[in-house]
Amino acid sequence: MSGAAIEATEQEGVYSDRERLYTRNSAPGRAVYGERLISWRGAEYREWVPTRSKLAAYLRAGGTFFPFRKSSKVLYLGAASGTTTSHVADIVTDGAVYCVEISPRSFRDLVPVCESRPNMVPFLADATKPREYSFGVPGADIVYQDIAQKGQAQIFLRNYKAFSARSGLLVIKSRSEDVTQDPERTYDEARRQLREAGLKVREVVRLDPMEKDHAMIAVGEP
Ligand SMILES: C[S@@+](CC[C@H](N)C(=O)[O-])C[C@H]1O[C@@H](n2cnc3c(N)ncnc32)[C@H](O)[C@@H]1O
Structure with missing residues (x-):
């Protein structure tokens, strides 16, 4: 167990003991995937x-665009x-995660996690x-997508527009688009599609080595 103080970071709802990241558990006593629980x-x-x-991984890799607020409504795909x-539900305590x-x-496996956190649907x-x-989704401020399927940028755009989101984070798994293509080129193509659709691309952050051949693309307004 970490002996260091747990302190707020620049990202709302994200904490750190300088070594590890944390969120404040909105279902005290319950771990979801075997992660450590620490009282402070x-x-x-x-x-x-x-x-x-x-x-x-995105935050660890230096990502800074983090639009989540206490009251955010998040559409989470995948x-x-x-x-x-x-963890997102721990952050948007007055909002919702669809x-x-x-x-x-x-x-x-997802249903019991939602049952213990009333802001998850x-x-x-x-x-x-x-x-x-x-x-069942009255609107979404943020779209977060992590689905390993071809056409990731287009699926993201369809949802972003359907729910009139103002920001989003899109995981691109390069191998799901084209296993033979250089991942950097795959990320560039996704970025181009988002830009052509009128979205402001804020950051493209490679997640290697934590997630091999994946990148996070952050878009929209803070
Ligand atoms: C890499 S996992 C997501 C991990 C998860 N985001 C997390 O960090 O805990 C990708 C998930 O997307 C789901 N998925 C793939 N295609 C999908 C689709 N068209 N609609 C909804 N979910 C999909 C898969 O079943 C899988 O559970």
Whole structure:
């Protein structure tokens, strides 16, 4: 266990003991993926592990565009079993995380995580078809996408526009677009598609070596 003080970072809702990242646990006593829970000055914090969560990897790799606020409504595409979504839910305590996941197997694990965090809403749905979940998403300030599927930028754009988001973070897995292409070229193509659609690209951050051949593209207004 870390003996160092846990302090707020420049990113809202993100804490650090100078070595590791944490979020303040909104479901005290519960870990989601085996992460360490640490008590500090009357609150409980969950270690945010960058080899398990690409959003933590992005911060570790030097990403600075972080639009999440306490009241943010986040549309999260590719929620899997709730690892990163639960950390986002710890941050947007007065907002909501709408969690879209296509795999029934992952969804089964996601549901109990949502049950312990009232600001997480699960949808078993296909992120390429926003109509499948628009009935339950009153709007989204932020779109976060992490789905390993060809056409990642276009799927992101479809959702960004459908929910009138003002900022977003998009994970690009290079191998899902073209296994033979240089990842840097794949990231450039995704960036170009986002720019051509009128989005302001803020940062493109490679996540290697924490996530091999992945990059995070941050867009929109802070
Ligand atoms: C890399 S995992 C996401 C990990 C997760 N973001 C985290 O950090 O905890 C990608 C997930 O996207 C899901 N997925 C792939 N295609 C999808 C689609 N079209 N709609 C919704 N989810 C999809 C997969 O089933 C998988 O669970």
